[in-house]
Amino acid sequence: MSVYLTSTGAFLPNEPVSNDRVETVLGAIHDRPSRLRRRVLKSNGITTRHYALDESQATTHQNEDMAVAAAKQCLERSPLEANDVGMLSVATSQGDMVLPGFGSMVQGGLGIPSVELHTAHGICSSSMMALKAAFNNIRVGDQQTALVVSSELTSRLLKRSRYEAVAAEPGTIGFDFNSEFLRWMLSDGAGALLLQDRPGRGLSLRIDWMCSFSHADSLPVCMGAGRAKGEDSPLSWQDYSTLGEAEADGAMLLRQDVRLLEHIVKLGVDGFLRLIDEGRLVVDDIDHFLCHYSSHHFKGKIADMLTAAGCMIPERKWFTNLYTKGNTGCAAMFIMLDEFIETMSIQPGARIFCHVPESGRFNTTYMHLTAVEVSK
Amino acid sequence: MTAPDSTLDHPGLTPLAQQTLRRLMRVWFDFERRLSRVPILKRLDTGTFTIDDFRCLLRNLRPQVVEGARWITRCASSFDRDHAHMRSMVIGHAMDEHRDYEMLEHDYVAAGGQYEEIQKAERNIGTEALHAFLMSQATQPNPVDMLGAMFIIEGLGDKMANNWADRIEELTKCSPDATRFIRYHGENDASHMEKFYTMLGDAASTEESAAAIVRTAKVVARLYALQLEEVDNV
Numbered sequence: 001m002s003v004y005l006t007s008t009g010a011f012l013p014n015e016p017v018s019n020d021r022v023e024t025v026l027g028a029i030h031d032r033p034s035r036l037r038r039r040v041l042k043s044n045g046i047t048t049r050h051y052a053l054d055e056s057q058a059t060t061h062q063n064e065d066m067a068v069a070a071a072k073q074c075l076e077r078s079p080l081e082a083n084d085v086g087m088l089s090v091a092t093s094q095g096d097m098v099l100p101g102f103g104s105m106v107q108g109g110l111g112i113p114s115v116e117l118h119t120a121h122g123i124c125s126s127s128m129m130a131l132k133a134a135f136n137n138i139r140v141g142d143q144q145t146a147l148v149v150s151s152e153l154t155s156r157l158l159k160r161s162r163y164e165a166v167a168a169e170p171g172t173i174g175f176d177f178n179s180e181f182l183r184w185m186l187s188d189g190a191g192a193l194l195l196q197d198r199p200g201r202g203l204s205l206r207i208d209w210m211c212s213f214s215h216a217d218s219l220p221v222c223m224g225a226g227r228a229k230g231e232d233s234p235l236s237w238q239d240y241s242t243l244g245e246a247e248a249d250g251a252m253l254l255r256q257d258v259r260l261l262e263h264i265v266k267l268g269v270d271g272f273l274r275l276i277d278e279g280r281l282v283v284d285d286i287d288h289f290l291c292h293y294s295s296h297h298f299k300g301k302i303a304d305m306l307t308a309a310g311c312m313i314p315e316r317k318w319f320t321n322l323y324t325k326g327n328t329g330c331a332a333m334f335i336m337l338d339e340f341i342e343t344m345s346i347q348p349g350a351r352i353f354c355h356v357p358e359s360g361r362f363n364t365t366y367m368h369l370t371a372v373e374v375s376k
Numbered sequence: 377m378t379a380p381d382s383t384l385d386h387p388g389l390t391p392l393a394q395q396t397l398r399r400l401m402r403v404w405f406d407f408e409r410r411l412s413r414v415p416i417l418k419r420l421d422t423g424t425f426t427i428d429d430f431r432c433l434l435r436n437l438r439p440q441v442v443e444g445a446r447w448i449t450r451c452a453s454s455f456d457r458d459h460a461h462m463r464s465m466v467i468g469h470a471m472d473e474h475r476d477y478e479m480l481e482h483d484y485v486a487a488g489g490q491y492e493e494i495q496k497a498e499r500n501i502g503t504e505a506l507h508a509f510l511m512s513q514a515t516q517p518n519p520v521d522m523l524g525a526m527f528i529i530e531g532l533g534d535k536m537a538n539n540w541a542d543r544i545e546e547l548t549k550c551s552p553d554a555t556r557f558i559r560y561h562g563e564n565d566a567s568h569m570e571k572f573y574t575m576l577g578d579a580a581s582t583e584e585s586a587a588a589i590v591r592t593a594k595v596v597a598r599l600y601a602l603q604l605e606e607v608d609n610v
Contacts, residue, residue, distance in 0.1 A: 215409060217413070218409035219409070219412050219421070220422055232422055232423070232424070259543075267405065269401075269405075270401075270402060270405035273401060273402050276398065277398070277402070308397075308401075309397065309398050310389065310394040310397065310398065311398065
């Protein structure tokens with residue numbers, strides 16, 4: 001059974017926030033402007049992003065509200081109704097509640113009855129896991145329609161009070177580069193895709209294949225939260241007597257081990273070469289390349305390595321909206337696909353290659369699509 | 377292949393050489409993942425690497441560095457006149473590196489070790505296997521597959537300098553005088569990689585020779601990792 005992506009939706013909360021207003025929204029930690037700001041922003045190339053916070057760091061939208069808003073837009077653009085959806089497959093790094101699964105909350109918000117539910121948990125690549133589950137479910141004939149939603153509200157972890165809650169010796173700040181880094185990288189948003197067992201009217205994208213390669217067996221945690229200075233810390237945030245103690249110890253901060261980050265470029269390219277070797281990817285046939293790189297800095301690194309391997313996809317074929325929509329983690333690829341389909345003129349027969357690398361503990365995911373058109 | 381910046385300009389590779397390079401890069405990436413799982417190197421990633429680990433690493437690298445000069449010169453002598461171009465390159469390479477171990481011994485002492493101790497260091501069982509394989513391949517007539525060995529070993533020099541040297545200094549607080557060997561390799565191996573691309577065009581001339589290059593790279597990668605897994609197991 002072939003599977004088609006027939007509609008998309010996206011939701012980005014509040015007005016775009018420019019670089020000079022990031023600290024106005026997230027708050028200046030201990031009222032001191034960051035010293036990292038310029039350096040990290042210059043490297044990632046992001047100029048605007050969205051936060052579901054106001055300037056007093058109060059949350060303006062719940063994560064599930066954003067997921068529901070993106071899903072509703074996706075359904076509104078389709079002739080199908082919520083009641084037609086057989087499967088709801090959802091991804092996020094962090095739901096509003098610890099339990100139950102985020103998918104249950106999104107279903108509640110959408111009001112879809114008796115749906116088959118799936119929640120994927122992880123970081124950037126979790127949306128691709130949710131998508132693959134839906135793709136397979138239609139492929140085997142269990143469902144005819146699946147709604148896939150990914151949503152992120154990381155700014156709640158990045159607001160000033162989170163950093164100020166870390167206990168520090170007098171005269172020190174209590175957190176390091178690795179825990180402040182992501183403050184300048186991540187932002188909020190949601191995306192949704194509708195999958196069907198037949199093409200929709202107008203242009204649809206057929207999913208030809210999806211695959212992923214995870215390398216957690218070889219490498220330590222590169223991005224995470226829940227242990228005070230990384231995975232070797234003896235205590236998980238749940239082991240402290242109170243959550244207050246966990247926060248004071250820095251166990252709740254979102255950290256990126258910047259030193260390990262270069263592995264993600266190599267592993268992403270390794271998967272690329274593997275797909276070429278296996279004959280699944282023919283670089284010259286690709287018309288559009290959608291790559292979720294987290295920072296402009298990595299675009300150059302990926303391009304250099306693909307060039308070295310003689311399999312570079314020409315730069316004019318690359319598409320991203322990282323620079324204006326920000327790095328929205330697992331929601332990024334869906335938000336990117338939404339803008340790609342809404343704004344680009346895609347020819348029937350066009351081949352589209354998508355890549356989502358996740359630095360969490362190094363998972364690399366790939367998807368191949370072909371544009372098909374059914375006359376109206 | 378750890379530093380893509382230094383490996384960009386190699387125009388004019390034939391399609392077969394380009395395909396061979398892609399396969400070699402995959403062997404390299406797999407090798408890097410395997411190295412990340414080796415306990416002594418995993419401690420570099422997790423930040424628990426000690427000065428004892430550093431001395432252990434140097435002690436276990438030395439026998440292979442000493443023997444390295446031997447298999448490279450053996451390799452040079454196995455090329456006939458039809459491969460004179462490759463022979464010249466290999467001879468030049470051997471000249472560059474045949475006394476590297478003296479620098480390594482100096483570093484060992486700078487890291488707090490005894491000179492006599494490192495001079496007595498025996499091959500561990502992984503080094504034994506690595507050395508035997510390299511000598512055996514280098515003895516074959518026109519061993520173009522040794523280019524695969526060069527790719528792994530030179531790539532590792534690059535990785536040592538770019539990924540290990542600063543990290544070792546940071547974690548062990550040793551003086552920069554103790555990391556001269558691993559740094560030197562990074563600086564020089566970039567130019568060695570340039571020579572590599574020139575040679576790859578000549579060496580990967582048939583499907584068979586291309587396959588042999590990739591296979592030798594795989595075996596060397598596995599045995600090199602074995603050498604590091606078996607530190608001090610003599």
